[in-house]
Amino acid sequence: MDRRAFLASAGALAxxxxxxxxxxxxxxxxxxxxxxxxxxxxxxxxxxxTTVVWKNTSARSHTVTAYxxxxxxxxxxxxxxxxxxxxxxxxxxxxxxxGAIYSGETYAHTFEQPGTxxxxxxxxxxxxxxxxxxxxxxxxxxxxxx
Ligand SMILES: [Cu+2]
Numbered sequence: 646m647d648r649r650a651f652l653a654s655a656g657a658l659a660x661x662x663x664x665x666x667x668x669x670x671x672x673x674x675x676x677x678x679x680x681x682x683x684x685x686x687x688x689x690x691x692x693x694x695t696t697v698v699w700k701n702t703s704a705r706s707h708t709v710t711a712y713x714x715x716x717x718x719x720x721x722x723x724x725x726x727x728x729x730x731x732x733x734x735x736x737x738x739x740x741x742x743x744g745a746i747y748s749g750e751t752y753a754h755t756f757e758q759p760g761t762x763x764x765x766x767x768x769x770x771x772x773x774x775x776x777x778x779x780x781x782x783x784x785x786x787x788x789x790x791x
Contacts, residue, residue: 675700675751677776679707682769684776693780696755699725699746706745707766707774709752710734717760717780725752738767756780 675698678685684699691697699709710724713731726744728734737743744767746752756762759780766774 674698678702679746679766681705682766682772682774684766684774687776688779689776690779690781690783691756692783693757693759694755695780696753697778698751698753700751701746701748704748706742706747706768708734708738708744708746708768709754709764710738710744710767711762711764715761715763717758717762720756720758720760720762723754723762723764735767 677689677697677699679699679701681703682705685702689697701707708725710728710731711722713722716722722728722730724731724734724744725746726734726737728737728744734744738745756778757780759782762778762780764776764778
């Protein structure tokens with residue numbers, strides 16, 4: 646293999662690896678990254694009792710705000726800033742930036758009840774920055790995208 650061919654294949658490998666990183670494999674201190682306008686990965690599967698950690702890996706501020714109308718029965722509401730419900734979280738964000746997760750900061754929530762948990766980033770809702778946590782009993786893989 647000549648040098649040019651080697652560099653080309655090494656470049657392809659690097660692209661492949663960064664694709665994996667974008668799906669949620671990372672240095673281990675968080676589960677879901679927040680880029681400029683996306684949760685990565687957007688869909689994340691865990692078993693009941695798992696604590697999920699979001700980290701703002703961008704320069705912009707974000708929130709993690711559950712859609713409370715869509716949560717499973719008996720599920721705890723969750724939002725960065727620990728607001729009691731979605732209305733309170735929205736009001737706090739739009740009045741004073743409440744619940745902001747600044748660059749480099751993390752937010753964590755433990756999911757006990759099986760079901761699906763759609764959530765959104767309030768400042769980037771119109772950009773489609775939303776995600777889904779799926780909590781289910783499983784013997785298999787707990788992470789999608791592998
Ligand atoms: Cu955002």
